[in-house]
Amino acid sequence: MEEKSNPSEILEILKKNNYRLIAIDGVDGSGKSSLSKNLSEELGYRHINLDDYLEKNRGNFVKYIKYQVLENEIQRTKKPIIIEGICVLAVLKNLGLRPDYLIYIKRMSEFEIWKDEDLCDVEVDIDAFIENENLELQKFSEVMSNIEGEKFNPENSKIPRLREEIIRYHYEFKPHKHANLVYKKLTANKQLQGTSRGFAPSGP
Numbered sequence: 788m789e790e791k792s793n794p795s796e797i798l799e800i801l802k803k804n805n806y807r808l809i810a811i812d813g814v815d816g817s818g819k820s821s822l823s824k825n826l827s828e829e830l831g832y833r834h835i836n837l838d839d840y841l842e843k844n845r846g847n848f849v850k851y852i853k854y855q856v857l858e859n860e861i862q863r864t865k866k867p868i869i870i871e872g873i874c875v876l877a878v879l880k881n882l883g884l885r886p887d888y889l890i891y892i893k894r895m896s897e898f899e900i901w902k903d904e905d906l907c908d909v910e911v912d913i914d915a916f917i918e919n920e921n922l923e924l925q926k927f928s929e930v931m932s933n934i935e936g937e938k939f940n941p942e943n944s945k946i947p948r949l950r951e952e953i954i955r956y957h958y959e960f961k962p963h964k965h966a967n968l969v970y971k972k973l974t975a976n977k978q979l980q981g982t983s984r985g986f987a988p989s990g991p
Contacts, residue, residue, distance in 0.1 A: 789967065849881070891970070892970045893972065
C-alpha cells in the first residue's frame with residue numbers, strides 16, 4: 788500500500804497504468820467527489836458518482852442504489868472509469884465487480900492524525916461497539932435535554948442509520964487497509980493550492 792498527500796502524485800501513478808475501473812472510497816465529506824472529478828478531467832476518464840444512482844431519503848446507502856441503471860452505465864462506457872462514493876466496495880460487490888485500483892481518502896488533522904479512525908478502524912466486536920456508541924450518545928442527549936428542559940427521547944438519540952452503515956462497512960471491508968493507495972488529505976493542504984484543478988507539482 789502506498790501513501791500520498793499530493794494529488795499530483797496520484798495522477799502520475801494513474802497515468803502510468805492502464806486501469807479500467809478505479810474506485811475512490813472514504814467517509815462522507817472526505818473529498819472523494821473533488822478528487823474523482825479532477826482526476827477524471829485530467830485523464831479523460833468517465834466519472835461516476837454513486838450518489839447519482841441512489842434512491843434519495845431512504846436512510847441507508849448500499850441497499851438503495853439503482854443497480855440496474857448503474858450496471859448499464861458501466862457496461863456501455865468504453866473508456867476507463869473512476870467510480871466514487873461511500874461503501875463503494877460493497878456496491879461493486881453487489882454488481883459482481885472489483886476495482887482494478889482502489890484509492891482510500893483519509894481526512895487528516897494538522898497533527899497528521901486520521902480524524903475518522905475511531906469509527907472506521909474498529910477492532911472490537913462491531914455490535915458491542917455500536918451498542919456502546921448509542922449508550923454514550925443517549926447519556927449525552929439526556930444530560931442536554933435536562934439542561935435545556937426538554938423531554939428526553941432515547942429513540943432520537945442513536946447513531947444515524949447512514950453513519951452506522953459506514954462504520955459497519957469499514958469493519959467488514961476494511962477499505963483503508965486493502966486500498967492500493969491511501970490519500971492522506973490534510974485539513975489545510977497547501978499542496979492543493981495554485982492550480983486550476985487542484986494539482987500542484989509533485990517535485991520539490
